[in-house]
Amino acid sequence: MTTFSEDLSQLGTVRAKASGTQFLDSKIASVVPLKERNLMDVKLGALPSWILMWDFTPSGIAGPFQQGYYQYYNKYVNVKKGSITGLSMVLTAYMVFSYCLSYKELKHERLWKYH
Amino acid sequence: MNENLFTSFITPTMVGIPVVVFIIAFPNILFPNPNRLINNRWTTIQLWMVNLILKQMMMMHNIKGRTWSLMLISLIMFIGSTNLLGLLPHSFTPTTQLSMNLGMAIPLWAGAVVMGFRHKTKASLAHFLPQGTPIPLIPMLIIIETISLFIQPMALAVRLTANITAGHLLIHLIGGATLVLMSISTPTAMITFIILIFLTILEFAVALIQAYVFTLLVSLYLHDNT
Numbered sequence: 001m002t003t004f005s006e007d008l009s010q011l012g013t014v015r016a017k018a019s020g021t022q023f024l025d026s027k028i029a030s031v032v033p034l035k036e037r038n039l040m041d042v043k044l045g046a047l048p049s050w051i052l053m054w055d056f057t058p059s060g061i062a063g064p065f066q067q068g069y070y071q072y073y074n075k076y077v078n079v080k081k082g083s084i085t086g087l088s089m090v091l092t093a094y095m096v097f098s099y100c101l102s103y104k105e106l107k108h109e110r111l112w113k114y115h
Numbered sequence: 116m117n118e119n120l121f122t123s124f125i126t127p128t129m130v131g132i133p134v135v136v137f138i139i140a141f142p143n144i145l146f147p148n149p150n151r152l153i154n155n156r157w158t159t160i161q162l163w164m165v166n167l168i169l170k171q172m173m174m175m176h177n178i179k180g181r182t183w184s185l186m187l188i189s190l191i192m193f194i195g196s197t198n199l200l201g202l203l204p205h206s207f208t209p210t211t212q213l214s215m216n217l218g219m220a221i222p223l224w225a226g227a228v229v230m231g232f233r234h235k236t237k238a239s240l241a242h243f244l245p246q247g248t249p250i251p252l253i254p255m256l257i258i259i260e261t262i263s264l265f266i267q268p269m270a271l272a273v274r275l276t277a278n279i280t281a282g283h284l285l286i287h288l289i290g291g292a293t294l295v296l297m298s299i300s301t302p303t304a305m306i307t308f309i310i311l312i313f314l315t316i317l318e319f320a321v322a323l324i325q326a327y328v329f330t331l332l333v334s335l336y337l338h339d340n341t
Binding site for chain 2: 069073077078079080081082086087090091094095098099101102105106108109111
């Protein structure tokens, strides 16, 4: 992975600041391929094409979910002195999710005089 | 109030996607795999409980019956965790649906009965006639025993459905009554609230007991037929 300043110097313009590599000249086409960029590096106009480049096969869809599960599991549950926090966060999220699902019926149970 | 009471039992769909599939699969992620010799606390607790239940339940079976251990343990884990998760507010409990309980009860019961008929045909048929019945009663008794055999899966499924559904309905009703009574007369609301607390404790017990009863009966049918 080349740094941004090396990319810019390759194309002939020398406008990179000394401090960081985040300085972006809008006239320069990006040299990092679209697929490998993270969400923060994608420009707003390129967002639909970046989303369409995702892997929509079953194993491609299961990958991020599995990764997310193990990120949570290894951080909160699979530790030497895990506490009730790991489980209760999951249960709270499940409760909020169920509330959102049943909001339509719960609307009628508000304590108003006229519904 | 009338239509609100049963709306918590409709299967949740979200813009046409049956979310109920994910809700049924949700307890699965609460049981992580034990990878190591000494696991994290959550896994250790679960392993300890599984060992306890396993020894208690499979003690009475012979070698052939113990091949069903995995099935019975996963059954009790599933029903127990699903019932307990249903006690959270606003959540959907799959075991309130008769369709799912029938789907659990009928194959397990049928598997036990068919296994009994295949391996011990004479003994399975002999179950239809208890020992020492007077001879004139025999035809009627065989009919009654056949009916009682075929009612076993229905009873399994309906027992679980009715218990869990009734518990949830009671909690809804008494909770609603407490809310309404708060503005009318507060002491009555306090009494109703204490009733609600006891009911919730009962529901926790019922959730676990129902799982246990379901699994125990299946293992009983298994014991008869192995």
